[in-house]
Each structure stands twice: as C-alpha cells, then as structure tokens.
Amino acid sequence: GAVVSQHPSRVICKSGTSVKIECRSLDFQATTMFWYRQFPKQSLMLMATSNEGSKATYEQGVEKDKFLINHASLTLSTLTVTSAHPEDSSFYICSARVSSGRFSEQFFGPGTRLTVL
Amino acid sequence: GQNIDQPTEMTATEGAIVQINCTYQTSGFNGLFWYQQHAGEAPTFLSYNVLDGLEEKGRFSSFLSRSKGYSYLLLKELQMKDSASYLCAVRDPPDSNYQLIWGAGTKLIIKP
Numbered sequence: 001g002a003v004v005s006q007h008p009s010r011v012i013c014k015s016g017t018s019v020k021i022e023c024r025s026l027d028f029q030a031t032t033m034f035w036y037r038q039f040p041k042q043s044l045m046l047m048a049t050s051n052e053g054s055k056a057t058y059e060q061g062v063e064k065d066k067f068l069i070n071h072a073s074l075t076l077s078t079l080t081v082t083s084a085h086p087e088d089s090s091f092y093i094c095s096a097r098v099s100s101g102r103f104s105e106q107f108f109g110p111g112t113r114l115t116v117l
Numbered sequence: 118g119q120n121i122d123q124p125t126e127m128t129a130t131e132g133a134i135v136q137i138n139c140t141y142q143t144s145g146f147n148g149l150f151w152y153q154q155h156a157g158e159a160p161t162f163l164s165y166n167v168l169d170g171l172e173e174k175g176r177f178s179s180f181l182s183r184s185k186g187y188s189y190l191l192l193k194e195l196q197m198k199d200s201a202s203y204l205c206a207v208r209d210p211p212d213s214n215y216q217l218i219w220g221a222g223t224k225l226i227i228k229p
Contacts, residue, residue: 006159034216043204043221044160093159105150106217108159 002028004096006109013084014117021079021112023094029074030096034106035067038091050077084116119143121220123205128226129195137190137223139205150217151179151190152204160204163190192225200227
C-alpha cells in the first residue's frame with residue numbers, strides 16, 4: 001500500500017514554543033491530507049482537511065491561528081502548533097487520501113507524539 | 118446528528134473467534150471502513166464495505182447491512198498480536214474531501 005511518513009515521531013518542547021510536524025506521501029500524490037489529534041484512550045479527532053494549494057478547512061473548535069497548516073505540494077503538508085501549551089500534548093496523526101478506483105482510502109502516517117512541558 | 122457506536126472493550130481467547138459490532142446513524146453513507154490501531158501507533162487499514170454483504174480477507178472478515186446501519190468485523194484464529202483497538206469509520210458524502218466519521222474504537226484484549 002501507499003506509504004505516508006511523518007516527522008518528527010516524538011517531540012518534547014517547552015511551553016510557548018512552536019512545533020512543526022511534516023507529513024509526506026512517499027510514493028503517491030495525495031489529493032487531500034487530513035490532520036487528526038488523539039488523546040489517550042480516545043478516538044481520532046479530525047482537526048482539519050487540506051488540499052494542495054488551497055487553505056485548510058478546520059473543524060469546529062479548532063483554532064486555525066494556533067494550528068497552522070501549509071499544504072505546499074501534493075506530497076507534503078505541515079502542521080505547526082504555535083505557542084504550544086501543556087494541553088496541546090497529544091498524538092498527532094496525518095493521513096493522505098489517494099483515489100484508487102473503487103474507493104478512496106486514507107493512509108496514515110506513523111504519528112507524532114507531542115509533549116509540552 | 119452523526120453517531121457511530123461500538124463496544125468500548127472486548128476480551129477473547131487466543132485461537133478463538135471474536136465479532137466486533139458497529140452501528141451508525143449518519144446523514145449519508147458512502148462506505149464503511151475498519152482500521153486496526155496498536156497502542157501508540159497510527160491506524161492501519163483493514164477493510165472497506167460499501168455494498169451489503171461479507172468481505173473476507175484472510176483471518177478478517179467484515180459485514181455490512183446498510184438498511185440496519187450495522188457492520189461487524191470478524192476475527193478468526195485469534196493471535197496475541199491481534200490485541201489492539203479496532204476503529205469503525207463511515208464516509209458520509211457529499212463532502213468531496215471524503216472525510217471519515219470515526220467511532221471511539223473497541224479495545225480487544227487477547228488472553229492466552
């Protein structure tokens with residue numbers, strides 16, 4: 001199947017700093033990329049949907065000025081958590097959608113665990 | 118509203134069979150997905166159903182009844198490595214981005 005990479009896999013930062021997470025589709029061009037957040041023992045929560053070359057669509061309750069998404073190309077999307085606080089500590093996962101005939105499947109990156117001290 | 122229900126946790130024995138149910142109420146329907154997620158890892162795709170019936174893939178099978186808003190994931194010959202959370206997700210059109218609506222996941226515990 002298609003491969004999606006995410007970098008970094010784990011980051012620890014001080015409160016008030018900004019953290020950038022990269023999501024790359026390695027062997028395909030992703031029509032759409034999704035950013036999720038997952039707290040312990042909870043399901044995936046969609047934060048935003050991004051299409052290459054256009055502004056991301058944010059879910060209700062997600063601050064677009066705090067979670068900056070840049071979808072520069074069909075293979076790269078970045079999520080920047082600005083002025084991170086301890087409550088932003090979570091598992092951030094990206095996925096990329098590829099059209100493959102019968103259905104459009106989402107392939108997930110390995111996730112980034114963010115810990116804000 | 119949009120709602121997907123699945124049991125929070127299930128326990129089964131190695132070598133046995135387990136069925137994880139998922140019911141959904143969504144404004145539309147364009148396919149149901151099952152994903153497996155091990156602790157601390159991202160989800161991996163297991164199966165996709167868009168028509169009624171059973172889809173079999175090795176030890177895993179998934180069933181869908183659109184009229185009942187119901188699906189199940191059947192795992193046979195359980196192995197210890199099958200201990201994970203299993204997520205049910207529904208794609209609800211006409212969103213052109215093909216967003217998925219996610220259930221909370223079922224944590225499956227396999228005992229020797």
